[in-house]
Amino acid sequence: MTTTPAQAGWRFKQPSVIPGFGLTLGFSLVYLTLIILIPLAGLVWRSASLGWVDFWRIVTADRTLKALEISFGTALIAALINVVFGTIVAWVLVRYKFPGRRVVDAMVDLPFALPTAVAGIALTTLYAPNGWLGSLLMPLGIKVAYTPLGIIVALVFVSLPFVVRTVEPIIEEIDKEVEEAAATLGASRFQTITRVLFPGLAPAIITGFALAFARGVGEYGSVIFIAGNLPKVTEIAPLLIVIRLEEFNYPAATAIAAVMLAISFAMLLVINLLQTWSRKRYG
């Protein structure tokens, strides 16, 4: 890095002839601060003013710990399910030609467009003991609605598009010549996929997993209908926040929310690092 005279001074913005920098950035910052930053800072400030003893007591309460465990555990399982099936769906959508491909591709975004409450009551009706799927699973001894399995089903639904949508463009970009080269060199199709193609897809799959997981941890609308909401069994952390709020127990609601935020951000950070690592390793 050589410092030319022009770069010597601390410069906030590079010179440009385009007008409106001050206006647009100023407005964006004010709006961001008012809508997002001040309210979030309020949450952090409120939980900090609880004091360590109270904070610790609320967070380590049995019911809180269980709720956090259920939220993060079910979101993890749902994200892993979506990693497997989402990658297969993305592969089929990009590589295979079949009638109605466009429609199926569009349908993948349904969970983004369908309100979570609608998804919640629809899934509950399907998986209830007398529902279309519930009545099929009942003889097998599998209960989905009002069990932790139900939470996983709801989370698979809401986070379904993330893996498909992050992996799809990367599969589209794969250079066929790489596969041809592998085939010429004597690799079986299975070897080509696992040894040549998969490493290239890994960063996208990890990103999709992270997005699916983050979405699943915070999900509320679709879960509360199907979960049954039994404390310590099927009560998710966002629901516990709502329950504490309804009891006007603001400190407890704040503390649980702060813990959820902290864990979510920490995990996103870890996954970001993992992604950078895998990009370097396989990039």
Added chain:
Amino acid sequence: MADPEIKSYEPVHENLSAAVTESRSARTVLMTIAFVFLGIFLLLPLVIVFKEAFAKGVGAYFASLNDHDTLSAIHLTLLVAVIAVPLNVVFGIAAAWAIAKFEFKGKAFLTTLIDLPFSVSPVISGLVYVLLFGAQAVLGPWLKSHGIEILFAVPGIVLATVFVTFPFVARELIPLMQEQGNGDEEAALSLGANGWQVFRYVTLPNIKWGLLYGVLLCNARAMGEFGAVSVVSGHIRGMTNTMPLHVEILYNEYNAVGAFAVASLLAGLALVTLILKTILEMRYGAELAATRGH
């Protein structure tokens, strides 16, 4: 390397192309897995919504929609979207202009902050406003003495909706405008256009389809948001109930036809959103941001 003799091996090369896909049986298995998975998780929930809505006939369907509380929920949902979406459109355009057209310190950090609402649970998005405006909160007593109602009223619902739909338009426009560069704008400026004219006649036509795409997604989320709105609304029937909240109330009252009738309207909205989105991607794919989905 470009040996002319290689050309005579062209048929072999085509055989290799066949080696670049899976065997017929593997393809069938993969496609079956994909279709069964999507069928169970996407198609069935959609079908059941309409099936349950019309379970007692068309008459019962329309009768349950033509209810005072339902109509007021529809009205409130539209009102909230009409306020929240334009706010985020203005922000999205301003943020994209600042981030895409200029180089400045902290740009990456600002972009991260814009995405923040996506990684916050909807319930927490509502909670932060309860902490700010609630009776026990910082601003609560002051607001009360001035007769300003934010929580358990329309302003609170709008704020929570703005929070959860905050990134949609900006996220669509930032990569799009970065891709398009500053060339057109600089040309217009050199020809004597002023800042507003540059935006109105040069930038806006360039980004219009991307903008519409962002608005579509923003609107779908705004009308369908449940968690955040649920926390701030207070669930006052006929007053602060949006459509998704009304679905919950009807469902918990065991009024299945009513709940699914309102849900079918929201599902219809989702389908329309998906259809418009697909049309935009097919027709104007090149004029949308390179990154798909969100």
